[in-house]
Amino acid sequence: MKDLQNNAITVLNNNWKDKFSIPCAKLYPFQWFWDSGLIAIGFAHFDMPKAEKEIETLLDAQWSNGFIPHIIFHTETDTYFPGPDFHRSDLHPQSSEKYKSTGMTQPPVTGFVLEDLYRISKDRDATLKFIESVIDKVYKNHEYFYNQRDPQDEGLVYIYHNWESGTDNSPIWDDIWDTMNPPEYTFERRDTTHVDAAQRPSKREYDHYLHIIEIAKQNNYNDQKIAELSPFLVQDPLFNAVLLKSNQSLIDLYRIIGNKNNNDKIHQLQKWQDKGTKAFNNKLYDEELGVYVHYDLRNEKLLKHISSSSFAPLFANLPSEARAKKMVDIMMEKFGNPDQYLCASFDPTSDRFNPKKYWRGPVWVNLNWMLYYGLKQYGFYDIAKRMKQDTIEIIDNNGFYEYFDSRKQEHKNGNAGYGGHNFSWSAALFIDLLNE
Numbered sequence: 001m002k003d004l005q006n007n008a009i010t011v012l013n014n015n016w017k018d019k020f021s022i023p024c025a026k027l028y029p030f031q032w033f034w035d036s037g038l039i040a041i042g043f044a045h046f047d048m049p050k051a052e053k054e055i056e057t058l059l060d061a062q063w064s065n066g067f068i069p070h071i072i073f074h075t076e077t078d079t080y081f082p083g084p085d086f087h088r089s090d091l092h093p094q095s096s097e098k099y100k101s102t103g104m105t106q107p108p109v110t111g112f113v114l115e116d117l118y119r120i121s122k123d124r125d126a127t128l129k130f131i132e133s134v135i136d137k138v139y140k141n142h143e144y145f146y147n148q149r150d151p152q153d154e155g156l157v158y159i160y161h162n163w164e165s166g167t168d169n170s171p172i173w174d175d176i177w178d179t180m181n182p183p184e185y186t187f188e189r190r191d192t193t194h195v196d197a198a199q200r201p202s203k204r205e206y207d208h209y210l211h212i213i214e215i216a217k218q219n220n221y222n223d224q225k226i227a228e229l230s231p232f233l234v235q236d237p238l239f240n241a242v243l244l245k246s247n248q249s250l251i252d253l254y255r256i257i258g259n260k261n262n263n264d265k266i267h268q269l270q271k272w273q274d275k276g277t278k279a280f281n282n283k284l285y286d287e288e289l290g291v292y293v294h295y296d297l298r299n300e301k302l303l304k305h306i307s308s309s310s311f312a313p314l315f316a317n318l319p320s321e322a323r324a325k326k327m328v329d330i331m332m333e334k335f336g337n338p339d340q341y342l343c344a345s346f347d348p349t350s351d352r353f354n355p356k357k358y359w360r361g362p363v364w365v366n367l368n369w370m371l372y373y374g375l376k377q378y379g380f381y382d383i384a385k386r387m388k389q390d391t392i393e394i395i396d397n398n399g400f401y402e403y404f405d406s407r408k409q410e411h412k413n414g415n416a417g418y419g420g421h422n423f424s425w426s427a428a429l430f431i432d433l434l435n436e
């Protein structure tokens, strides 16, 4: 394991670009929001200054309304599509003047990442000083979400694009594509020059992705207009669980900092937290399936599919003990067969399951990492242990890939790693799992 840990460190150091990390060479050559946060957790174990710099750079790209973009285009390169000239973040009046970016966001991991840096740190006083220097920006990001992304004031925030979910190509979005009929755009894909097309979304799926962005751009990325007009408007259980988890981390960190000037912020966070937790449990839980699902706010219905996002609420301590037990039973029944690695990204018993394709079935290290901590938190120690062992084993079998086949038989020849190679968050969270 020591060698593998050294390899993980090498992956992170190679993907480090002076003040931020790329998820991997070629396929993802810029800084991505949730990647960046999870990468910082890995660095925290062996190079805290890089962990801090990673977060500082991410927050430096924050817009003046508190928004943090999903991609920050630090460099010019034509190896990625769609790039800055397509996204045109400058259309929004409050976008960053310093950095070009996208006009969409990603799961807001930064709050809980700061708490993880504190957990991991060997010099907590120094780390707390760093946290103090950035925490208000993260608070401002949460304020943005609750003020701009919750049009009915429910305590739940919407995403307007599948790329905001992080689970970009999930079969859940098929239900939304069925309600749309975008034009056929002419463009040149770059991802499929780096990765086998069988592991990536189809051309027709990209038409949908681009169409939603075109609508947002026509409205200068105005949140109210997007809420009114976007064909994709979803309350996502993973996204909202991450936001609630981060709320709690901010509350805990402000308390540790202990400056009474922060009391109003703690009070506000607690209000968001109480309301959000209630709404999450009332609206996103499906009694029939026994898990949490996505709510399609545009078409006003639950999207009744079980994915790894359905279990993410465990990470944020949202379900009751009884619900958690039921969820874990379902996880083991559908995803936990001994010939499968935990945890497929989509229900292996569904006919939409595809164990090779981007978010349509493969195992992802970031979700496994969240589920591991979630299971442990609820006292499911044996299943948590398997989640951790499976994660280590798929990396040991194949290397630090972006995603992995969930079927054990595919791992015999070490060819079951897919998507990007030497992928940063796989390395970062591997280091965390080994050392927690």
Ligand code: DGY
Residues within 6 Å of the ligand: 070, 081, 163, 168, 191
């Ligand atoms: C991609 O290009 O597929 C990215 O994941 C978008 O975030």
